[in-house]
Amino acid sequence: MSEYADVSAVTSVGDHRWTARIDPGWTILGNPNGGYLQTVMARAAVEEAAATADDGVHPHTVAVSTHFLRSPRPGAVDLSSELLRRGRTTTQVRVRMSQNGQVTGESLFTLGALGDADVDWASPELPIPGVTKDECSRYLPPAEAFPVEILRHVGLYLHPGQTAFTSGEPRGRGEVRAWVELPDGEDFTPESLLLAADVLPPATFDVTPGGWVPTIELSTYVRAVPVPGPVNVLLSAGMIRGERVDESATVWDSAGNLVAQSHQLAGIRVG
Template sequence: MSTTTFAAVSAVKRRSPNGFDADISPQWTIGGKPNGGYLLALVGRAAVADREHADVLAASAHYLRSPDPGPAEVEVETLRTGRAASQVRGRLRQDGKTCVEALFTVGTLVPGAAHWQDGLPAAPLAADATFRVPSTTPVGVPVAIMDEIDVRFDAESARVFTAGPSGHGELRGTLTLPGGEPFAPVSLLFAVDAFPPATFDIAPTGWVPTLELTVYVRARPAPGPLRVLHRAHLITDSRADESCHVWDSAGTLVAQATQLAGIRLG
């Protein structure tokens, strides 16, 4: 397990009113490429820096090109400031090129706010998540990020690594940050992209790069590991779409996401 924290590897430092410096960690990568949720969280930190509305409520990111680990810049632009919510644009740039373009709605999450929900899938059973996901994919791609975080699969999902895909396109388990660091709204932007691709339960592949990622942050998480359900829905024309639901240790839905990714089968 890593000796650093997610807060440290996703930190940004202001260098101008709308500009921030960042350092992309080589440890938070898949096959040497930075994880998409990690990059979104990094931009999200800049989007809420020194704002009255300090929580990301929604984010939509497009990934134009994959940056390399190392120095990068984040630029933010306030599009609208409102009483209950504001909108912010953020860009991650490296070597003069835009790598990630994102739009954020930011506001304030109220602890313990009453809510109604219907039609959600059942949360995974945390007690059954005992298989730790290794730092190599089923086809041998190195996944350095799995040496930083702790992802545990239930027995059925673990078959992706132990017996091969089931064909259901579904992965269930738990997620813990390095050192048990508590999750915050901005780190939930990473949590929804922390699991291996759900397409691994259809067919083993190499890197499955995120093309677009949309996230809704629903609540501040209670302390403890998150419970995650990651599903693939459609694979066609070298593209795959997936959804992710995330619950905290108290069973509250704290985030959900959809993403479009590239994929190459066979």
């Protein structure tokens, strides 16, 4: 297995239970990335659905909503899965992650079969992809100043004009654009798109300098199986109020197809 498939893998221990190992290399200030944790839970959801189906008709993550209760530490975690419903076009599965007897997060998954269907309609307000990856520069913050271990593994290539926040001079637009690639050229899957939709630096960095912006709730929708290659991501903030911020991400594959979207509520302190 390639690195991301390996570090997000789950092992069945029977009776709708699974184990996984949270890798310290996929953390931000020591805290595992939310999209990474969603991927781990997605592996259990997909295996739960496959174990209870004879034909495997719903092999892909289509939608997931996760509530993060506390951040697990790198190391072993336990997962439990529950099949809620199997329908003609979708299957619903609940997955709970825990560590040392404490629940760290719970996700509700909708699984289905993603294909190459044409887009029937799209709002004119829908964002469009940015520049090509060749026009972007890799962003790797110095470890001694900002220990973001995940960016030692994920390639993050910021679009031109997106680096102002790295020098403490945010533009005030609340927006970050970048290309994202997995280690060793691993192709994105519907499950690893959950990482892509949450791996960019917080869009609030383009508003006010800050540290960790912990996710409270994250909903991600996978719209299509991506073509091989890196993905292009736009992350934008909506409103900061009462030490909370909402952020939305749009993800395109290397052919310009919109393949994932996410919305989250996160904590933040301004000033």
